[in-house]
Amino acid sequence: MLIPTIPTTDELLDKGFRRAKKAAGLVRTSKIPRYKKSKRIEETRVITAGQVIKDRIKLILDRVPDIESLPEFYQDYIDVAVGVDPMKQALGGLNWSMGIITQLEKDYASRIRRSPPEKAAQLRKQAFGRVSSVVNKIGDDLNFLDFAKQKLRNMPTVDFDATTVVIAGFPNVGKSTLLRKLTTAEPKVADYPFTTKGIQIGHLERKWKKIQIIDTPGLLDRPIKDMNNIELRAMVALEHLADVILFIFDASESCGYPLESQFNLLKEVEKVFKTPVICLFNKMDLTDNIKYLEQYINKVENPLMISASQGTGVSEIIERLEEFGER
Incomplete structure (x- = not known):
């Protein structure tokens, strides 16, 4: 089973926040009026960080095949090697995190747009803190999927037509x-x-x-x-x-x-x-x-x-x- 590289929580957050900072830099050099710019910068950081983190999680979910659609031999193999139920729980945790991060993006982007410019940075920091908390909650799920990747990377390739x-x-x-x-x-x-x-x-x-x-x-x-x-x-x-x-x-x-x-x-x-x-x-x-x-x-x-x-x-x-x- 080809499970993609599984990032740690720190790697996931670091990538999201770095990309968010880079996106904010482009807004900073744009010709947006100054009174709008500070809020746009922080809104961009929140949306970009959330999107980058979700994209990375979605890549994992898309690459891992639906276990129940696999032939019985592979289902049994996965169950013996790592456990089907723990595998489903880990993938479910990742799916849950995407929904929560999407909601946080929307909520904080909206709050930043409605806030005074001087409060925009504080709201962005709150958003980053909430996103970090969500990602850290799936730390065990990411660790399990990395363990599963190592266990399943040399899974037998079987010809079911033979x-x-x-x-x-x-x-x-x-x-x-x-x-x-x-x-x-x-x-x-x-x-x-x-x-x-x-x-x-x-x-x-x-x-x-x-x-x-x-x-x-x-x-x-x-x-x-x-x-x-x-x-x-x-x-x-x-x-x-x-x-x-x-x-x-x-x-x-x-x-x-x-x-x-x-x-x-x-x-x-x-x-x-x-x-x-x-x-x-x-x-x-x-x-x-x-x-x-x-x-x-x-x-x-x-x-x-x-x-x-x-x-x-x-x-x-x-x-x-x-x-x-x-x-």
């Missing part, structure tokens, strides 16, 4: 190796809440169809019972995205997890994701106990036997993915 494949399995089963073998270019890394290395997104184009493949280190690689509520929400966000899951077993168990534990993880992933699952038994080149392995192969539907490091079985995976892309 068939989306999410890779799951315990650490060291060969997920990253398979991702590199399947995709046509080096996968891009994007931030994702509660992942150790961010998610990796690779792309594949076959038969005029686009397929994006996502690996999530640190998320779909451990039992659900070990996750807290926010981590679960981060995982559920992927459920809005996935068209199919590639679940990778390490047939050799060299990853450090026995096949029984790997099978239990598969069952947990299937509880969260209501999408089809393709099971892959990787590292078949390192496996010699076929009888032991067969009891797990027989527990899943239509598994594929592969060796990601050697590229064995990759073409069969792509063919299977193309079938999902045609549905």
